[in-house]
Amino acid sequence: MSTNTLSTPTQSPGAPPEVATQAVRPTAWLAVVSLGLGIFTLVASEFLPASLLSPIAAELGITEGTAGQLVTATSIIGIIGGPLVVSALPRVNRRWVMAGLTTLAIVSNVLVAVSPVFGLMLASRLLLGIAISGFWAMSLAVTAQLVPADRLGRAMTVVNTGVSLATIAAVPAGAYLGELVGWRAVFLLAAAAGVLTLVAQLATLPSIPASGAPGFRTLLQTARIPVVALGVLAIILLAGGHFMGFTYLRPAFEAIDGITPSLLALLLMIFGVASFIGNMVAGPLADRRLPVLVIVAPAAIGVGTIVLALAGSSVALAAVTVFVWGVGFGAIPTMIQTWMAHVVPERLESAGGLIVAAFQIAITIGAAVGGLLVDSVGVQAALIGGGIAAVLGAGVLSSARAR
Known part of the structure; x- marks a missing residue:
């Protein structure tokens, strides 16, 4: 070993x-x-x-x-x-x-x-x-x-x-x-x-010494860096918007006219495959065209969720939009991690901890807000709200990168 x-x-x-x-x-x-x-x-x-x-x-x-x-x-x-x-x-x-x-x-x-x-x-x-x-x-x-x-x-x-x-x-x-x-x-x-x-x-795994200054103090200092704070907010918006709709993806599909159990399973599988594809293409794009990826991936989530909410009876349109959505979200983790490495290369451990915390907060908030929208307005409202949140997240991330 x-x-x-x-x-x-x-x-x-x-x-x-x-x-x-x-x-x-x-x-x-x-x-x-x-x-x-x-x-x-x-x-x-x-x-x-x-x-x-x-x-x-x-x-x-x-x-x-x-x-x-x-x-x-x-x-x-x-x-x-x-x-x-x-x-x-x-x-x-x-x-x-x-x-x-x-x-x-x-x-x-x-x-x-x-x-x-x-x-x-x-x-x-x-x-x-x-x-x-x-x-x-x-x-x-x-x-x-x-x-x-x-x-x-x-x-x-x-x-x-x-x-x-x-x-x-x-x-x-x-x-x-x-x-x-x-x-x-x-x-x-x-x-x-x-x-x-x-x-x-x-x-x-070789011997890998700890990098950067250790401890809770460094974590808090990193969180207070303005560009990092904006990045954390962007993660909450991006991932929260995704989970606002994704948590209720099945009822969204079931609302499509003429949906059958086999078509439902197919649409869910399309999303999984698309997410895998998005992750695979994210790495090369993050290394070479990160500013473009920062815009394109969240835009794919926004377009996919909003168009799915308006798909009506079209299973084909739902399949296309859920594929676009899946590719967009599949790229998000690699995009965010690479972006943060460019922003604070000397504080990657603290940045990694903040990324994980932000994603978990996003999951909790996104699912909760989506549930309120589903119960009070309908599943389409959760999809549209999630798409808007994802697009706002892209705007915050772009402005943070500029700073």
């Missing part, structure tokens, strides 16, 4: 991102892939309960709504988990931090699999929330030390591919395996996947 220091030279933490043009060694890309595997394992674990709610609720004697809080718990703790991990471990080698977070996810899945009561299961999922938010928060700074800055967008695409694949595969795979071996065994399989991921990380 590798214990060497970084094998690929990169820019100093305070250097402008544009100065680094070194080639990336294959060993560095293997390390980046191991981070993507980590993200895949963690996010897949997060979504597993969504596919297993019925058997979990039946065995524990709880409602499916209560069982659904196993997913909610990981998101809520994520608001503080990312900043907490970044700030509380100021001097620990990042190789061991990433491995430790993966280990925490393994422990969480094992505890869920053997928990006799819901309370212990819920507490175990809080551990997973810390692991997910901490791992994602650290991934930007760690990746930036593995590759030169002019390859950071592409490297983050590799890392974020784990999110795309987990989003597409976790729920159907969990449901299928749950029928075959039972829901508890599914969580044990997730733990086993975590062990394999941990082995890959220890075999490929």
Whole structure:
């Protein structure tokens, strides 16, 4: 297992991102892939309960709504988990931090699999929330030390591919395996996947010293930088607008005249595939045309959501617009991370923690506001409101970049 220091030279933490043009060694890309595997394992674990709610609720004697809080718990703790991990471990080698977070996810899945009561299961999922938010928060700074800055967008695409694949595969795979071996065994399989991921990380990640000044003070100082504060606001608008509509995507599809279960499944699949495509194209664009991507990706979300709200009885129009929407949102994580690396290259760990917190806040606010609009006006209002929020987010991000 590798214990060497970084094998690929990169820019100093305070250097402008544009100065680094070194080639990336294959060993560095293997390390980046191991981070993507980590993200895949963690996010897949997060979504597993969504596919297993019925058997979990039946065995524990709880409602499916209560069982659904196993997913909610990981998101809520994520608001503080990312900043907490970044700030509380100021001097620990990042190789061991990433491995430790993966280990925490393994422990969480094992505890869920053997928990006799819901309370212990819920507490175990809080551990997973810390692991997910901490791992994602650290991934930007760690990746930036593995590759030169002019390859950071592409490297983050590799890392974020784990999110795309987990989003597409976790729920159907969990449901299928749950029928075959039972829901508890599914969580044990997730733990086993975590062990394999941990082995890959220890075999490929080099020694990565902590970057930048450590601690909560640095996190707060970073948050008070005007351009960073605007970036955080932009994330909340962009991601919040997305989840304002995405949370209620199924009822939006069901409102289309002539929709059938098979067409519904097809539209959902189109969104997942489009999101994967958006993530794949985001990296090269972020490295070469970041200002363009800052406008195009949110615009795709805005156009997709608003046109979908007006699709009426046209399934074909809905398919096109949901594809555009999916591509736009698939590009957002890599775009935001690369943008932040350009803005505060010397504070990537603190920036990563703020990005994660902003995304989790956006999910919470977006789903809540969307729900109010759905209940009071209709699902079309949630889609239009989400599209407007995404476009406003693009404007804020562009103005922040200019500053």
